[in-house]
Amino acid sequence: MTDGRRVLVLGGTNFDIIVRAEDFPREHEKVRGDACEARPGGSAANTALGLARQGCQVRLVSAVGDDALGRLCLDDLRDGGVDTALVRVDTSLRTSMAIVISSGTGKRMMTFAGADRDQAFRAVTEPDVAAVDHVHVVGEPTSELGRVVALARRAGRTVSVEWNGRDMSRLAEGPGLNLMNADEAGRLPGALPDDAAGTARRYAKRLSGEVILTQGAEGALWASPSGAVVREPTTAVEPVDRTGGGDAFNAGVVAGWLSGEPPSACMRRGLDAALHVITKIGAHP
Secondary structure, three states, rough: OOOOOOEEEEEEOOEEEEEOOOOOOOOOOOOOEEEEEEEEEEHHHHHHHHHHOOOOOOEEEEEEEOOOHHHHHHHHHHHEEEEEEEEEOOOOOOOOEEEEEEEOOOEEEHHOOOOHHHHHHHHHHHHHHOOOEEEEEEOOOOOHHHHHOOOOOOOOOOOEEEEEOOHHHHOOOOOOOOEHHHHHHOOOOOOOOOOOHHHHHHHHHHHOOEEEOOOOOHHHEOOOOOOOOEEEOOOOOOOOOOOHHHHHHHHHHHHHHHHOOOHHHHHHHHHHHHHHHHOOOOOOO
């Protein structure tokens, strides 16, 4: 591992099959893709790899099946500098999978929920949390994930939460980072129609934490509980495949924040990391 800040990441590990196509198929229609990539993925695993690339010491809490795809995922994580000692190998279920059809400007995804990651979360101890500086969580707001967040807050560790289209309020209350995209924020309870900044401010105040929104070609914005909003533009590019772009952004933001950088610099780190990913098919964060 590197000498950076120590981060515990909790969430899913998948094996991804990504097909690049200009159009999405309709029912009973066959569409020919122009590129295909098969590789390890999953939001938590991607973010863990991104954090390691950003110079953090990273330990992942997740689960894979006792199968060939699970071994590929573990090898990929270890090769990327991620500690997998807390990744559970499930002997009864297969490794989770995701099938992604990517059009460059959008994507459609089907997932298969395999290995039981909640059992991995359940096995996390107070010493595991005390050994790190920060905890980053991705996934359903289950009681097992909530227990680890509670351990982190009691131990005085900072927390970041990837919302990923879910209402993560019950895990996110208190100081820390809340990461989401503007489309997801617009579907949250109490969201302000066509007002991403207003919604971010409202949630930042309600949670007493920072809210960071990605806004596609408009870049990103950062809302604080005080009501302050910082915006950071991005570079205009033609995306090839958006899979993993949000995970790369999150890794850059978290790494910058742990280094004491201001919001604009944190978002710049995240946006640059995302650009590296979305301009290639199947690129790792």
